[in-house]
Amino acid sequence: MKIVLDEEEIGVLECIKEAHMDRGFHIRDIIKKAKAGYGLSRSTVYEIVGYLEFHGLLKTNEHGNRELDLNISYFVTCTGCGKDIPGNEYFKENGKAVCEDCYLEEHQRIKFADPVAVRSKKLFRKQHGFEGTEGLTELQKEIYSFIIEEGGSTPEMISKLFKLTLQETRNQLAILRHCELLKWRKMGDEMYMVPFDS
Ligand SMILES: [Zn+2]
Known part of the structure; x- marks a missing residue:
């Protein structure tokens, strides 16, 4: 039971x-x-x-x-979220009590790339034996594969393509950023999300 x-x-x-x-x-x-x-x-x-x-x-x-x-x-x-x-x-x-996603979402509104959050997220994933995209939602996996294929993308492009609000896109990207799967890179005047080890 x-x-x-x-x-x-x-x-x-x-x-x-x-x-x-x-x-x-x-x-x-x-x-x-x-x-x-x-x-x-x-x-x-x-x-x-x-x-x-x-x-x-x-x-x-x-x-x-x-x-x-x-x-x-x-x-x-x-x-x-009631899960x-x-x-x-x-x-x-x-x-x-909140789930990991809600916890991160709440904290991303305050700080976008918080090193403590990165550490705890990494530690959390390590403790649960998650590697790569394991433990991510389908949406996060799709966004991640898209960025890997394209080599990089802006939040605006992803928000249009995946039909998400910009805030929701930023939340999803922040989770991928916290997992150290993606990172920010300035290209011209724009900030791109690129593969972490690129
Ligand atoms: Zn939740």
């Missing part, structure tokens, strides 16, 4: 991860953290802990303490 956790349940899980020690965790610490961090009441915490136990995410260890079982997979719903994402792949954005 697929377990999809809601916001409060994720909050409690985050508190458990923080308070977790070798021997397990103590529910008092979780109650304190959940109250301070998420405004959850004692009874809500107990209810959620019971729910997590029911689904096997929490179990009682040989010391008689509760501990997290990281082998049980769970999902969270992206608050940006269910594996529990180990979500990002926290203002305390809310």
Whole structure:
């Protein structure tokens, strides 16, 4: 059965991860953290802990303490696009769980080529064994192959060709840029996206 956790349940899980020690965790610490961090009441915490136990995410260890079982997979719903994402792949954005795409999209509006984002995206892809265009959406793959074939293209050209708004085109290009599949190059007066290793 697929377990999809809601916001409060994720909050409690985050508190458990923080308070977790070798021997397990103590529910008092979780109650304190959940109250301070998420405004959850004692009874809500107990209810959620019971729910997590029911689904096997929490179990009682040989010391008689509760501990997290990281082998049980769970999902969270992206608050940006509503997609269910594996529990180990979500990002926290203002305390809310979002998927990688929504996280990047949000950050690209602020900074287009953020070196920290490049590092984390690369690390994320490396951790998940993604190489080249693996893990990209079909649209991103198509844009990428187009640029590889053409040797370079401007966001304006891509936006016309793929019938996307300029903002959406820039978001898609930024993801490819973050994956270090493409990079910017000035040609004449125009900025082109070109293959990363060209
Ligand atoms: Zn999303």
